[in-house]
Amino acid sequence: MLEIRDLTKDFGDIRAVDHLALHADKGETVVIMGPSGCGKSTTIRMINRLVEPDFGTVFFDGIDITGLHKNELLAMRKRIGYVFQHFNLIARLTALENVMLGLVMGRVSYDEAKKRAVAILEKVGLGRYMDYKPSELSGGQQQRVAIARALAFEPELILWDEPTASLDPILVREVLVIMEELAKYRASTMLVVTHELSFALKVADRILLMNKGKIVESGKPIEIFTNPQSTIGKTYKDLIDYQMNTI
Numbered sequence: 001m002l003e004i005r006d007l008t009k010d011f012g013d014i015r016a017v018d019h020l021a022l023h024a025d026k027g028e029t030v031v032i033m034g035p036s037g038c039g040k041s042t043t044i045r046m047i048n049r050l051v052e053p054d055f056g057t058v059f060f061d062g063i064d065i066t067g068l069h070k071n072e073l074l075a076m077r078k079r080i081g082y083v084f085q086h087f088n089l090i091a092r093l094t095a096l097e098n099v100m101l102g103l104v105m106g107r108v109s110y111d112e113a114k115k116r117a118v119a120i121l122e123k124v125g126l127g128r129y130m131d132y133k134p135s136e137l138s139g140g141q142q143q144r145v146a147i148a149r150a151l152a153f154e155p156e157l158i159l160w161d162e163p164t165a166s167l168d169p170i171l172v173r174e175v176l177v178i179m180e181e182l183a184k185y186r187a188s189t190m191l192v193v194t195h196e197l198s199f200a201l202k203v204a205d206r207i208l209l210m211n212k213g214k215i216v217e218s219g220k221p222i223e224i225f226t227n228p229q230s231t232i233g234k235t236y237k238d239l240i241d242y243q244m245n246t247i
């Protein structure tokens with residue numbers, strides 16, 4: 001469903017992503033992990049062209065996203081949901097309006113947009129908070145609004161860019177639980193950048209380890225974390241061993 005080849009991005013002298021290749025099958029949950037600055041966010045942002053690639057192709061359902069014109073790209077973005085680290089909600093709008101906005105701008109009628117937004121907010125456990133503004137919600141609740149917004153178009157692919165990274169540890173779980181449910185349901189393919197080892201172990205169908213702009217290792221969680229082949233993989237294994245031994 002998603003096939004990336006040779007993806008490359010330079011920022012000045014820095015090569016953020018270096019001839020990267022990856023693929024994800026329909027319904028699969030693929031987790032990307034790697035050290036800070038290795039190019040994870042840049043990779044994920046190039047898929048829907050929030051960052052323009054310098055080189056390479058991103059095939060989604062057989063269409064090369066890198067070659068799409070503006071209107072085609074906007075249409076494609078309805079098929080690809082995106083959840084950011086910082087929730088990027090509009091402060092003066094309520095939770096309901098934040099979820100409805102994209103739908104209404106995407107030419108869904110007001111009544112239909114409202115019906116869909118209410119249903120999705122209920123699904124993420126925010127039925128009671130529809131009329132709250134972001135400043136009146138906890139970080140976890142704000143991120144759940146952002147997830148509802150990403151789900152509004154029933155995306156075939158959801159890109160997650162460190163969705164729990166700016167949350168208080170206590171609030172991380174409520175977001176991970178929703179992600180786990182979505183992964184289980186398999187309605188959308190999920191590409192997840194995260195540092196949450198427990199989520200990767202439990203939920204990922206496949207983990208990709210990244211370093212210096214490239215995928216250096218890929219496999220099922222159990223393979224990667226018990227018998228790592230790369231230096232980065234060995235570091236993660238040590239981290240898991242350490243955590244297990246300290247519990």
Ligand SMILES: Nc1ncnc2c1ncn2[C@@H]1O[C@H](COP(=O)(O)OP(=O)(O)OP(=O)(O)O)[C@@H](O)[C@H]1O
Pocket residue numbers: 011014015016034035036037038039040041042043
């Ligand atoms: N807009 C930009 N301008 C200049 N350099 C950038 C820009 N975005 C990213 N970079 C650089 O590209 C490299 C990869 O950054 P990226 O954010 O993709 O890494 P990351 O793996 O997501 O890191 P983290 O886990 O800390 O979020 C880094 O060296 C970063 O400083």
